[in-house]
Amino acid sequence: MLTIIIPALNEANTIANVVSFCRRNKLVSEVLVIDDRSDDNTVELAETAGARVIISAVRGKGISMKDGIDNASNEIVIFLDADIDPYPDETISKLAEPLLLNEADFVKGTFARNAGRVTELVAKPLLNIFYPGLADFSQPLSGMIAGRKSLFKRIKFFNDYGVDIGILLDMYLMKARIKEVNIGYIENKSKPWQALGKMSREVSRAIIAKAQQNAGDEIEEAVESIEEINRQMHNSLKENLGVHHKMAIFDMDDTILKGRFINACAKTFGFEAKLADLRHEEHDPIILSKRIALLLKGRTIDELLDVVHNIQMVDDIKPVVADLKQKGYIIGIISTSYTLITNYVVKNIGADFSYAVQLEIIEGKATGEANMASYFFASPESICGHAFCKTNAMQYACEKYNVQFKNCIVVGDSKDDRCIVGHAGKGFAFCTKDELLGKIASNEIKESSFRALLEYA
Amino acid sequence: MQNNLYNILVPIDFTQKDRWAITKAIELANALHCNIHLVHVVSKNVFPLLTVEASHFYPYNYTADLKYAQDRLHEMKNQYKQHLCGKGQIEISVLHGNEQEELTKYTRLYQMDMVIKGLSKFNLLHRIISTVSISNLAKKTSMPVLAVRASGLVSHFKKIVLPLHDDNIPMHRIKLAALLGRYFKSTIFVVSLRKENNEPGIPVLSQTLEVIQSLTTIPVQSIILEGKNLATTTLNFSKKINADLIMINNKHDYYLPGIWNRITKRLLSYNSKIPVITLENE
Numbered sequence: 107m108l109t110i111i112i113p114a115l116n117e118a119n120t121i122a123n124v125v126s127f128c129r130r131n132k133l134v135s136e137v138l139v140i141d142d143r144s145d146d147n148t149v150e151l152a153e154t155a156g157a158r159v160i161i162s163a164v165r166g167k168g169i170s171m172k173d174g175i176d177n178a179s180n181e182i183v184i185f186l187d188a189d190i191d192p193y194p195d196e197t198i199s200k201l202a203e204p205l206l207l208n209e210a211d212f213v214k215g216t217f218a219r220n221a222g223r224v225t226e227l228v229a230k231p232l233l234n235i236f237y238p239g240l241a242d243f244s245q246p247l248s249g250m251i252a253g254r255k256s257l258f259k260r261i262k263f264f265n266d267y268g269v270d271i272g273i274l275l276d277m278y279l280m281k282a283r284i285k286e287v288n289i290g291y292i293e294n295k296s297k298p299w300q301a302l303g304k305m306s307r308e309v310s311r312a313i314i315a316k317a318q319q320n321a322g323d324e325i326e327e328a329v330e331s332i333e334e335i336n337r338q339m340h341n342s343l344k345e346n347l348g349v350h351h352k353m354a355i356f357d358m359d360d361t362i363l364k365g366r367f368i369n370a371c372a373k374t375f376g377f378e379a380k381l382a383d384l385r386h387e388e389h390d391p392i393i394l395s396k397r398i399a400l401l402l403k404g405r406t407i408d409e410l411l412d413v414v415h416n417i418q419m420v421d422d423i424k425p426v427v428a429d430l431k432q433k434g435y436i437i438g439i440i441s442t443s444y445t446l447i448t449n450y451v452v453k454n455i456g457a458d459f460s461y462a463v464q465l466e467i468i469e470g471k472a473t474g475e476a477n478m479a480s481y482f483f484a485s486p487e488s489i490c491g492h493a494f495c496k497t498n499a500m501q502y503a504c505e506k507y508n509v510q511f512k513n514c515i516v517v518g519d520s521k522d523d524r525c526i527v528g529h530a531g532k533g534f535a536f537c538t539k540d541e542l543l544g545k546i547a548s549n550e551i552k553e554s555s556f557r558a559l560l561e562y563a
Numbered sequence: 564m565q566n567n568l569y570n571i572l573v574p575i576d577f578t579q580k581d582r583w584a585i586t587k588a589i590e591l592a593n594a595l596h597c598n599i600h601l602v603h604v605v606s607k608n609v610f611p612l613l614t615v616e617a618s619h620f621y622p623y624n625y626t627a628d629l630k631y632a633q634d635r636l637h638e639m640k641n642q643y644k645q646h647l648c649g650k651g652q653i654e655i656s657v658l659h660g661n662e663q664e665e666l667t668k669y670t671r672l673y674q675m676d677m678v679i680k681g682l683s684k685f686n687l688l689h690r691i692i693s694t695v696s697i698s699n700l701a702k703k704t705s706m707p708v709l710a711v712r713a714s715g716l717v718s719h720f721k722k723i724v725l726p727l728h729d730d731n732i733p734m735h736r737i738k739l740a741a742l743l744g745r746y747f748k749s750t751i752f753v754v755s756l757r758k759e760n761n762e763p764g765i766p767v768l769s770q771t772l773e774v775i776q777s778l779t780t781i782p783v784q785s786i787i788l789e790g791k792n793l794a795t796t797t798l799n800f801s802k803k804i805n806a807d808l809i810m811i812n813n814k815h816d817y818y819l820p821g822i823w824n825r826i827t828k829r830l831l832s833y834n835s836k837i838p839v840i841t842l843e844n845e
Contacts, residue, residue, distance in 0.1 A: 267796065407685065490778060490779050492780060521777075524774070524777035525777050528738070542732075542770060546778070
């Protein structure tokens with residue numbers, strides 16, 4: 107006789123049908139639902155349908171499976187997924203048959219479906235390298251399995267997406283007789299793409315961990331192969347996917363904001379004359395920035411945020427940013443103002459990042475020190491070569507988000523923005539008074555609105 | 564602004580000129596890590612002045628030509644790939660149809676960034692027979708077209724001459740010059756003809772200088788030249804300073820002097836031993 111084990115978590119929609127399906131099979135004497143502390147009424151529905159429910163002590167599929175094995179009263183056990191409804195009629199008999207006929211010790215069910223992305227891109231290549239004997243399995247990650255309890259008891263279950271491949275590998279290493287049987291067509295929902303990263307990581311970790319436990323001389327060679335493949339794949343993906351990524355970068359002062367933050371500070375805190383003198387005297391942008399920061403010494407975060415709060419933003423910045431994001435753009439601010447302020451604006455307009463000068467704040471007050479972030483400085487790969495430039499920051503952002511320059515929109519207003527606007531794929535001069543910026547930019551926006559960007563995005 | 568060249572197209576006609584173009588393409592590919600596309604277009608016309616469509620009325624089996632071209636390109640690829648030392652590759656293609664149209668389609672389809680063409684000394688008969696001129700290529704493809712002559716081969720672009728022909732700042736040429744200048748550590752010479760009214764300063768010259776300095780740290784010099792024809796004056800100046808590259812627009816200002824030269828759109832490239840890049844748009 108057979109024991110069916112069904113690990114379940116919030117499967118109220120399907121659990122009753124799955125349990126009923128199992129109980130209809132004459133070979134089945136026991137149906138165990140191992141509930142992972144569901145928030146819905148999975149437990150009640152499973153019990154009503156005739157299953158014995160065991161509440162798992164710890165969440166996770168691996169532990170649930172182990173709980174199922176510990177509680178099973180038959181030697182032959184079959185694991186089924188709780189979220190598949192309906193199963194093909196012959197599922198249980200097909201999985202059990204090789205075991206009952208003593209032709210196999212472990213059976214893996216396969217079913218007609220599109221090839222899983224993690225199976226094809228992660229599991230199979232790794233199995234090919236570490237376990238060529240398992241390379242022919244069509245669905246090594248399938249969760250529909252059957253086997254002998256005595257063998258399952260010798261296995262240490264992974265408690266994540268690596269559990270199914272881990273069981274297969276353990277069975278293989280224990281030299282169990284493994285058979286793959288096709289159980290027909292199943293409607294299987296693809297995992298959302300967000301889950302694929304986690305699944306890939308956990309599946310590859312399980313395969314590599316098992317390979318390391320049983321490492322022979324060939325492991326070093328295999329590791330080198332994987333590292334080389336990984337490097338090439340990473341480079342290839344970076345080169346090719348970069349084509350699809352897009353970024354829009356805004357200057358902050360006189361662009362997003364209808365005014366300059368430091369001018370507003372000067373007006374509020376009464377250092378307009380000092381600021382004008384500094385601008386007249388000092389032409390080195392780094393020293394100027396540091397000297398201006400000294401004027402803010404002792405100002406609290408609240409005072410500074412209050413100043414920016416009182417500067418109006420361009421009316422349509424928020425909807426335009428939302429539309430750009432809708433079109434797949436990463437939105438950033440690159441400014442020589444302060445991160446405290448740019449981050450405030452980033453949050454307000456729904457942008458993704460900001461690069462700016464860091465105003466040192468201790469105990470809620472500005473110390474008067476300004477730290478220039480490294481991304482503004484030229485590296486040997488710097489495209490413009492300027493020692494301190496917003497283009498260097500854009501290059502850093504492009505590298506980080508894997509965006510090509512030609513896919514960058516940059517909006518700026520002043521002489522400081524000439525370089526970054528000129529190097530962008532599409533440079534926009536925004537309500538500029540700088541004649542040359544207007545000539546460098548591919549487009550000029552003369553009204554205080556960003557709506558024109560959407561035509562080019 | 565693109566920060567690199569990724570694909571260079573070299574139209575191949577199996578003449579001596581191909582070698583000059585490929586050698587220059589390899590120099591660039593090795594510096595910029597870009598791919599080289601060797602493309603031959605089979606367009607056998609019974610009468611050279613007829614279009615390829617007209618030639619369809621005459622019996623002609625182009626399969627043999629395609630096969631021959633394919634084999635020759637394979638040979639060239641094997642020969643030249645040993646010279647590549649960067650990440651770039653050599654791709655080969657044989658197309659069939661009107662040469663100009665096919666090359667234009669290819670540049671768009673495979674996102675070429677530059678076309679390099681070997682150029683023989685101006686020859687009227689050749690100019691009439693050839694469907695592909697520098698002027699037409701630049702116009703149709705909207706790509707920078709680098710024309711090289713045998714004696715124009717150098718392994719770098721240390722001195723880039725950028726002539727100004729009107730009061731507009733040549734942004735496209737500046738950006739390309741900045742890109743090349745960054746890799747070859749070049750000096751850019753912005754030149755302009757002295758105006759007839761003998762004005763002391765030429766605003767566009769100083770503005771161009773400022774724009775280049777805004778975009779890059781490449782050394783740049785501005786020079787006012789005495790002369791009547793921009794093409795010949797630029798050529799003479801470039802020879803004097805031993806320039807490695809001239810960057811011009813596909814405009815009549817860069818045609819060599821004389822009515823016949825204007826009619827045949829004879830750009831200064833045809834008289835220059837120095838490589839010349841022609842851009843269609845500013």
